[in-house]
Amino acid sequence: MSSASLLRTQIEALLAARIPSALTPLPRSIRPVAATGIRNVDELLKGGVPLGAITEMVGPECSGRTSFALSYIARMTQAARVCAWVDVSNTMHPESAAAAGVDLSRLLWVRCGVPVTTSMQQSSKDGFALPEKYLIPPPIKKGLHGGGFGPHPRSEVKGLSDAVGDFLRPEVTEPRCAEPQRKVRHASEIFEPDLPQTVTNGRKPVASSKPWLRIDQALRVTDLLLQGGGFSAIVLDMGSIPPEYVSRVPLATWFRYRAAAERSQASIVLLTQHACAKSSAGLVLRLQSRHALQEEPTVFTGMEYRVDVERERFTVDPTNVVPLRKPPQSERSAKWHSRATWVGRR
């Protein structure tokens, strides 16, 4: 035994009662991570999102969760991996995903709770359909003109008042720019929505207020995907489901997912409005929108977001020696921004 190691053994033996194995570095397990493609966030997370664990992205609507998840999925699919997007509210926009760089052929998209519309509705939406009134033959007129199809002279002026009214619409009668303008106080106009009508074909209508069926479908689908294996990332998008529903999902479900993810080294990304996976989540990120970018006066250009690491399960302490003073704290938040698809390179 060399003198250095002998010395170390002796010191450790002396200090064993106070500091066990003081001079032996702790065995470190290296946990694999995958980059999200957002530089600031990758630096914050020291590499990226953990593989084989649940990552929860918590935040209200418009807080950048979808952009974040799409950026991560884009990175995954570009590395020839296969991912799945379990869409609880059927809100994914494939054009956005493609614009974010996602290879759509490598993304399995499962849309939950989609009502089956009737064929009649479908046909009228897709193809040309003449309104019913044009299909009714004109009634045969009997009377003054002996059955001729010409209108009665009395009805020739029918609709004239409407036509004149159209000429007098505000945008037509408004003063042009050079004319002296009178200050007009506009009254507020309020539009109230009608009740939504959904016609379904035999299947149970999915009310947006009661998303149990959709959540149940999504959880079963995620279970199947995890059992089947081979998906590198599974996004469970519950971002539009109110927290009172999501928080009622049994904790055993998240525990099961965590175990399955650890086994298959799949990374589960959970988009929610409220943290629900609790201790099963490997990483909890809280996202919030800061403000909208105002780079152009006439078009919406994008938003700036802030991401905070709320909880990280596997943080590695650099040493097993407890310091007397408070150690330097690492940064726990980052900022990033995303631009709309129609905005050019800046």
Next chain:
Amino acid sequence: MGRPPVTKPVELYACLYAKEFPAQALLRLRPELRHKPCAVMEGEPPLQQVCSLNSKARALGVAHGMTRVEIDTIPSVAVLQHSSVEDACARKTLLECAGTFSPRVEDRSNDNAFLCVIDIAGVETLFGPPSTLAKNLQEQVRTLGVAASVAVSSNFHAAICLARGASSRNQVAIIAPGQERATLSLLPLAVLDLSVAQAETFSLWGIRTLGMLAALPEKELIARMGQEGNRLRQLARGEHPHHFLPGEPTFRLEEHMELDTPVELLESLLFVIGVMLKQLIVRATARVLALSSVTITLQLEGGASHIRLVRPALPTNDLQLWIKLLHLDLEAHPPQAAIVSLALTAEPGSTSKIQLGLFSPQLPEPMRLDVTLAHIRAIVGDDCVGRALLKDSHQTDGFRMEPFTVPSGPESELNSNQHRAATRQIRPAENVAVTLQAKRPEAFSFREKRYAVEHAYGPWLASGDWWSPTLWSFEQWDLVARSHDGLLLCCCLVRDLTGGCWQMVALYD
């Protein structure tokens, strides 16, 4: 110098003979009845007669031509109805099996028996000597669920006679060249298709075997029975020549079965489907092929039919996988009435081989993925699983769903580092209450929350489909709004100018 001697081309024929074929064709797909006495009835009730039976039924005293009443007096005999479709299907299957040994196959079947002759001259290098070939042929036929005898001879008719005269069903008989007469001599006259008058004449003469017929003097026989007598004598001596007329057996993976009683339960149907699939897989495997898709056609009570197509990502011969896929598909799309008969048609494909890489990323296993996707389809519906394919269109929801398969292409190029704001499409669009000020949105209520608009970008006019009465004219606004508790909302509102209503179509997230 003399002319070189004309060599006679070598002839060698294998005859495949399956007697009581209507019964065998029905029992092929009903393995549970194979060990029971069975009789097949033909004709319209009540004038049904036994047209075919198995050996166990014969042992109980059942005979051809018995009526239904006579059969009912014998207990424990299972009675099946003759099905010409199943019969034809089984015949095709056997012909196709024979076709794997030689392309030249002549079909000589009649109503009650299957008989085909295969020209096996010159296939020794491929299939070995005739005895090995005959055994292999018989083994293949047995895996198809049919018991048949095989006879090999250099004379076409001698092979037929020997196959017909085989004492047991599973017999392989080979006649050495030149030994035809001696081998056939002990066979009864019934192996030749004699007319009633000829049979009567021979019985009067005391001729009972082919050897006795072969020994008759030629000229005297012709003087008494004409050229037909000479033909029979040549057949008995194994010398009658034959002009071979090969058919062209088509390779079509098809199985048909008529159920004894209408079936409503899917689980009981799966037993039948399993047996039929097994047959299809055996036939495909014999040609080193795999099933790439299976179409199941269910004939329902009332004349309707229910057709489903199942196509996994890769061709496979895994029976359990096929049963699972068909089960899930039929569970998701159940037939509307009881099932009377079913037919399975399969498309063959090449057996799949995938080259895996040591450093390639982990991908879903295609077979397991098929089952997983079928399970998911049963949960969320057919059109809601797959990969999105973008259409070249500016319409909202300008995409269509395609079945998901694991792509095998290379890695795609990395895009630029520009992060794009994702859109969350709200389907269907939600109606919102909007307050306008100078024709611009000032505030709106969305999901029971009031938002004040900070910035409104628009309106962008969109006419939609001009021919559609519902999508005449739209006004689109991109809004940046904030609620009273400070929550920022960036959204896309659409105003339907014809309907005069405002709808929330998307959120920028």
